[in-house]
Amino acid sequence: MTKINADKIFPENKISIEEIKSGIEKALALSEKLGASDAEIVFSIGESTSIQFKKDIIETAKQSTSAGYGVRAVVNGAVGFAGTNLMSDLENTLRTAVASAKVMEADPLFKNFPEKAVYKEVGGLFDDKIVDMSLDECIECATDMISGVKSIENMIPTSGGFSRSVSYFMIMNTDGLSAQRKGTAVSGFTDVTTASGEVSTAYDYNVSRKKDVDFTVIGKNAADLAKKSLKGISCGAEKMPVIFHPFSFADILENTLVPSVDADNIQKERSGLVGRLGDEIAHSDLSIIDNGTLEGGISSGAFDDEGTPTQKTTVIGNGILKSYLYDSYTAGKDNVKSTGNGYRYSYSSAPGVDFSNFIIDFPQSDVIAETKKGIYVNTVIGAHTANEISGDFSIEGRNAFLIENGEISKPIKSVMISGNIFEMLKNIDGAGKDVRSVGGIITPSIRISEMSVIGE
Amino acid sequence: MDQIQYYDANQIEGRSMTIILDNGKLETISKNSSKGAGIRALCCGSWGYTSIDGETDLETGIKNASELAASMNKNTPKERVILGDVPKRKVGSMPAIKINPEDISIEEKVELLREIEKYAKEESIKSTRVSYSESILMTRFMNSEGEEREYKTIKSGFSVSAVAAEGNNYQAGRESRFNIAGYEIFEKNDPYQLAKDAAETAKLLLKAKTPKGGALPVILDPELAGVFTHEAVGHASEADLVLQNDSVLSGKLGKQIASPKITVIDDPTLHEYGYYPFDAEGVPSEKTVLIKDGVLNSYMHSRETAGVFEGVSGNARAQGYSMPVVRMSNTYIDKGDATFEEMLEDIKDGIYLIGSRGGQVNTGEGVFQFNAEKGYLIQKGEITDLVRDVSLSGQTLDILNQIKMVGKDVKLHAGHCGKSGQTVPVTDGAPHISISKATVGGA
Numbered sequence: 089m090t091k092i093n094a095d096k097i098f099p100e101n102k103i104s105i106e107e108i109k110s111g112i113e114k115a116l117a118l119s120e121k122l123g124a125s126d127a128e129i130v131f132s133i134g135e136s137t138s139i140q141f142k143k144d145i146i147e148t149a150k151q152s153t154s155a156g157y158g159v160r161a162v163v164n165g166a167v168g169f170a171g172t173n174l175m176s177d178l179e180n181t182l183r184t185a186v187a188s189a190k191v192m193e194a195d196p197l198f199k200n201f202p203e204k205a206v207y208k209e210v211g212g213l214f215d216d217k218i219v220d221m222s223l224d225e226c227i228e229c230a231t232d233m234i235s236g237v238k239s240i241e242n243m244i245p246t247s248g249g250f251s252r253s254v255s256y257f258m259i260m261n262t263d264g265l266s267a268q269r270k271g272t273a274v275s276g277f278t279d280v281t282t283a284s285g286e287v288s289t290a291y292d293y294n295v296s297r298k299k300d301v302d303f304t305v306i307g308k309n310a311a312d313l314a315k316k317s318l319k320g321i322s323c324g325a326e327k328m329p330v331i332f333h334p335f336s337f338a339d340i341l342e343n344t345l346v347p348s349v350d351a352d353n354i355q356k357e358r359s360g361l362v363g364r365l366g367d368e369i370a371h372s373d374l375s376i377i378d379n380g381t382l383e384g385g386i387s388s389g390a391f392d393d394e395g396t397p398t399q400k401t402t403v404i405g406n407g408i409l410k411s412y413l414y415d416s417y418t419a420g421k422d423n424v425k426s427t428g429n430g431y432r433y434s435y436s437s438a439p440g441v442d443f444s445n446f447i448i449d450f451p452q453s454d455v456i457a458e459t460k461k462g463i464y465v466n467t468v469i470g471a472h473t474a475n476e477i478s479g480d481f482s483i484e485g486r487n488a489f490l491i492e493n494g495e496i497s498k499p500i501k502s503v504m505i506s507g508n509i510f511e512m513l514k515n516i517d518g519a520g521k522d523v524r525s526v527g528g529i530i531t532p533s534i535r536i537s538e539m540s541v542i543g544e
Numbered sequence: 545m546d547q548i549q550y551y552d553a554n555q556i557e558g559r560s561m562t563i564i565l566d567n568g569k570l571e572t573i574s575k576n577s578s579k580g581a582g583i584r585a586l587c588c589g590s591w592g593y594t595s596i597d598g599e600t601d602l603e604t605g606i607k608n609a610s611e612l613a614a615s616m617n618k619n620t621p622k623e624r625v626i627l628g629d630v631p632k633r634k635v636g637s638m639p640a641i642k643i644n645p646e647d648i649s650i651e652e653k654v655e656l657l658r659e660i661e662k663y664a665k666e667e668s669i670k671s672t673r674v675s676y677s678e679s680i681l682m683t684r685f686m687n688s689e690g691e692e693r694e695y696k697t698i699k700s701g702f703s704v705s706a707v708a709a710e711g712n713n714y715q716a717g718r719e720s721r722f723n724i725a726g727y728e729i730f731e732k733n734d735p736y737q738l739a740k741d742a743a744e745t746a747k748l749l750l751k752a753k754t755p756k757g758g759a760l761p762v763i764l765d766p767e768l769a770g771v772f773t774h775e776a777v778g779h780a781s782e783a784d785l786v787l788q789n790d791s792v793l794s795g796k797l798g799k800q801i802a803s804p805k806i807t808v809i810d811d812p813t814l815h816e817y818g819y820y821p822f823d824a825e826g827v828p829s830e831k832t833v834l835i836k837d838g839v840l841n842s843y844m845h846s847r848e849t850a851g852v853f854e855g856v857s858g859n860a861r862a863q864g865y866s867m868p869v870v871r872m873s874n875t876y877i878d879k880g881d882a883t884f885e886e887m888l889e890d891i892k893d894g895i896y897l898i899g900s901r902g903g904q905v906n907t908g909e910g911v912f913q914f915n916a917e918k919g920y921l922i923q924k925g926e927i928t929d930l931v932r933d934v935s936l937s938g939q940t941l942d943i944l945n946q947i948k949m950v951g952k953d954v955k956l957h958a959g960h961c962g963k964s965g966q967t968v969p970v971t972d973g974a975p976h977i978s979i980s981k982a983t984v985g986g987a
Contacts, residue, residue: 142788146620148591149612150867155597156578169574173597177577188573191650195569223612227619246790246908281789281908289790289908325757356567357670358707360714436576469904473915475933477707477714480754482935482985484913486906502911504757504937504985542757542985 103133103155103175105258105268112157112260115182119161119262122186126162128201128261129178130393131155132435137223138251139230143244144237146230149223158435160201161185166192167417171436199420201261202396210398212384217299218252218272226250229303233278236307242285243311248278250303257393265395273386276303280310282318290314290487291467295525297384313466317487320501323543329462330505330539331455331491331520337534338526339471340481341446344509345376347476349403349411350441351418360479360510364409370513372407373451380428380444387431387444387528394430394439401427403446404513415441448531450519455535457494458518463503463541464489464496464533479509504542512536548610550627551585552687553602554824556865560679563650565657567671573650581605582865587613589622593867602686628850628857630691633828639815641698643727645678656730660704663739668747670709674739676702678727685826695821699969700729701958704739708746715752715932717745717917722958722969723817745899749918752932755984761894761922762936762979763887766955768916769974771900773877774961776912776940777808778972781834781842782859782963783849784870785907792910792940796840802944804838805880812858812873817958818970824868825860832859834875838944846870863966871963877974880950887949887978889925895984896920896927897936910940935985943979951975 112129119127133155140148156173159182168188172181229250237245251274258268277293292310294301332340353359361369370376380398382388391397394416402410414422415430418441431442456464466487474481485503489496520533557579564572582595583605592612594605645653657674664672677700684694701722708715719738723729764772780791793801812820812829822828825847833841843853846860849870861871888896899917906912915935920927956973 142784145589145622146616147589148593148867149616150593150595151608151612152595153597154595166570169572171574171576171578173578173580175598181577184575188575188650191654192570192573223615224619227616231620244789246785246788279790279908283789287792287909289906357709358714360712436578438572438574469906469911470902470913470915470935470937472904473902473913473935475714475716475901477716478712480933482757482915482933484904484911484937486911502937502939502983504913504935504983506757506933506985540757542983 111178115178116260116262119182122183124161124163124186126201126262128160130158130435131258134253134255136251136253137226138249139226140249141230141234141245142247144234146227156435157181159185160438161189162198163189165195165198169438197421201263202265202394202416204264205397207390207397210381210383210388210390213271213297213388215272215298218274219254221252226252229276232303233276233307236304237278237280237311239308240311240315242283243280243314244283246279246281250276259395267391267395269389273297274299274301276301276306278307278310280314286318288314288318290317295386313487317499320499323500323503325542327538327540329459329535329537331462331464331533331535333466333533334524334526334531336465336468337531338529339468341529343471343474344476344479346443349413351412351414352441354412355418355421358477360477361409367409368407369409369510370404370407371516374404374407374516375449376404377402377447378413378443379447382445385445386525392428392430393432396426396428396430398428398444413441413443415439446529450516452519452521452532455518455520455533456491456496459491460493462491463500464491482506506540548585548587548613550688551606551609553581553583554862554865555581555684556681558679558681562677563653563657565661565674570654580865582867583609585609585613586625587617588624590616592616595865625848626851627847630827631856633830635821635828636813638821639724639819641726645700645727648727660735660739663736664704664706664743666743668708669706669743671707673705687826691826693822693826697724698726700725700727702735704742706743706746708750710750713750715746715749717742724819748930749932752918752930754933755931757985759981760984761891762982763891763896764977765898766953766974766976767957768897768900769877769977770957770972771903771914773808773974774872774875774972775903775905778872778875779905780907780940781844782870783843783845783853786843787849787852790908793840799840800838801840801941802835802838803947805950806835806838806944806947807878808835809833809878810844810872810875814874816874816956816971818873823858823860824862827858830858844870861968863968866966869964869966871968872970874956874971876954876956876972879952879954879975882949882951884951884976887976888922890949891922891978892925894922896922897934912940913937937983937985943982946980947977948980949978
């Protein structure tokens with residue numbers, strides 16, 4: 089792996105990575121004297137610039153830096169965690185983590201932190217052009233979104249923003265692991281509404297690790313969708329085919345299937361998929377792969393937040409449940425290898441199981457054209473209210489449309505969709521050619537043969 | 545450089561701890577300490593904002609924020625922002641803390657959590673989780689108008705959840721209590737009873753049916769009615785959303801928007817989880833009547849939106865040292881005069897929805913969706929079968945007008961509210977309310 093010159097990435101912050109590294113080494117050496125069998129320290133620093141607009145006015149420029157340490161210390165298998173953002177406080181933080189671990193009961197199921205490994209570099213995660221972006225360039229991206237919205241008649245943004253970020257992450261542990269990685273990202277988001285007359289709203293966004301996003305398109309797409317959603321009709325209560333746009337399908341998956349394949353939930357029996365490995369749980373043409381090595385992937389990296397090399401994990405292969413997702417602790421408990429899915433919200437939280445890039449694969453076709461009657465749902469509200477164990481949900485479809493004779497026809501004002509994710513997986517019978525990455529879930533539009541739909 | 549007409553800074557220093565006991569195992573003891581500052585500067589119509597983790601040099605921060613604001617103003621000049629005046633108010637009293645949680649040893653806390661968990665471990669309960677958290681936060685505010693204020697808050701809270709299972713049927717129950725309070729939170733709330741309640745809910749839901757959906761008369765319990773108040777009414781009353789055409793209550797000040805039985809209040813001075821003595825712009829907090837007898841009375845304001853509407857500020861809040869945003873505090877429907885029995889008698893056939901699993905709102909179109917934890921069918925004025933996986937959806941203004949009866953039993957529930965990527969502590973509440981017709985989703 090190439091050596092990262094973090095001093096150069098963050099010139100403003102006067103942080104010397106060599107000094108940070110030697111500080112961490114010193115602390116790790118101290119951990120044994122304090123009574124810890126194992127210790128792990130991560131350091132991360134991130135810098136971001138964001139531009140926010142309200143209506144069509146650029147209002148705020150934000151510049152933020154966040155940096156800190158997260159420490160895990162192990163005593164008799166029990167893991168204590170402590171975090172700080174005071175650079176001078178690393179040793180104290182380590183002492184706190186050790187003291188907490190000493191209070192906890194011994195845990196024979198703890199094996200060890202990930203060992204030193206050879207990493208394969210993942211491409212497309214860092215773009216110097218993002219590092220070098222000037223404030224004026226950032227403002228221009230936001231302006232582009234606004235003009236995209238306004239290119240559609242009678243449409244105006246409600247709010248939105250552009251953001252660029254540069255991050256650096258370092259992890260070292262007492263098993264000799266020492267790794268570092270860096271990343272960049274740009275993102276744009278906008279909510280739109282009608283400038284006058286009947287109210288109709290929509291949103292769109294995009295994220296990329298490279299400076300390759302067309303921000304005008306984000307604004308234009310959102311405005312176009314809001315415009316098409318005007319003059320919605322009511323639909324009755326019936327069962328019919330539903331096609332979910334990548335936005336809505338990803339939203340449902342993230343709140344139902346994703347927690348169900350988390351090994352931690354499996355081990356605690358808080359998942360509808362306990363003991364189902366090897367069972368056919370989905371349509372035989374459906375495969376779902378978690379791929380932390382995806383080039384340019386939003387959640388990609390050579391290693392996860394514990395230092396385990398990332399990999400491709402087949403979660404569902406041709407309809408069969410093949411694997412759960414593991415971090416190092418849950419893997420040790422099941423005597424398997426970590427799938428490289430140990431992630432943290434930030435340096436100040438201990439890692440837990442999470443997906444990386446979740447790729448939904450189903451044979452693609454002109455799925456709308458092949459649908460005689462049904463509804464198309466762009467976004468949903470309330471997906472997080474799903475029962476993540478049973479997989480049951482009842483959500484409100486937004487920017488929904490009737491499909492008649494293979495074409496999107498009239499917009500639907502309001503529609504409630506009820507279902508169960510595990511039944512849905514079996515009833516998938518089509519996918520579009522419109523693959524999108526939605527917060528790490530990469531999916532085409534997906535058709536479900538029959539769902540319960542209630543209009544207003 | 546163009547002139548900077550205003551700047552302010554929030555410096556925060558805090559410590560927090562979380563303990564999680566999962567299925568009898570002490571899974572997490574996590575401690576965090578942090579320090580940082582968020583600094584804003586206003587140049588004509590442009591805001592510049594910087595935030596820094598760790599030790600901060602205020603002078604450099606103000607300089608950086610000012611430069612950002614000035615270059616923004618140069619690049620995209622716009623109309624000058626006139627900040628509303630700071631209302632002349634006294635800073636109210638702080639909630640009294642009886643037992644500083646940091647004076648209690650971790651061992652004692654863990655012992656208590658173990659004890660609580662036992663009460664949730666009933667037959668057919670597959671798994672349990674008890675968590676505890678505490679935080680101590682110092683907030684220091686200063687601005688270019690010479691204002692300087694500071695306060696310290698101590699927060700404590702706990703939650704218990706239980707999952708019951710029978711074959712492939714899994715159901716969960718959860719109870720939580722959070723407040724600006726010390727360790728006495730365990731005296732003011734009976735954690736053992738709450739653990740039993742969580743287990744009882746999970747077990748009951750195993751036997752519950754899924755109702756047929758449709759448009760029905762509905763009674764909401766105080767918790768779910770509180771979620772409706774917060775999500776559908778409260779957010780739409782935030783002046784920043786109103787200004788950006790993102791509120792169904794835009795242009796409705798002084799108009800009848802709800803049943804005359806409805807009065808909605810936001811009150812940050814209440815000694816509840818959403819309490820603050822002054823907001824993130826240094827403005828002493830005060831109660832705001834949002835809806836009075838069905839008439840939209842006021843929005844909630846920051847100094848910027850107060851300047852536009854000639855309103856009164858005091859609702860600008862920030863998570864840590866993030867940029868201040870117009871937010872709610874303790875928001876509730878005020879008490880009415882109906883009893884629960886009268887509501888049942890009046891509704892005859894419908895559904896009684898209890899508790900909340902969360903919800904979501906489109907404030908611009910005024911459309912919402914909430915999931916109840918559970919519900920009971922109402923048949924011939926009597927409560928009958930238990931139902932689960934029920935959701936409520938509809939148009940905010942429709943529901944506000946269809947409210948038929950308002951109970952006397954206001955209850956507040958503490959939770960966390962997310963907006964603009966920031967989370968702040970709030971409470972929301974209401975008495976029981978009945979609605980003549982709403983869309984209920986089921987299987």
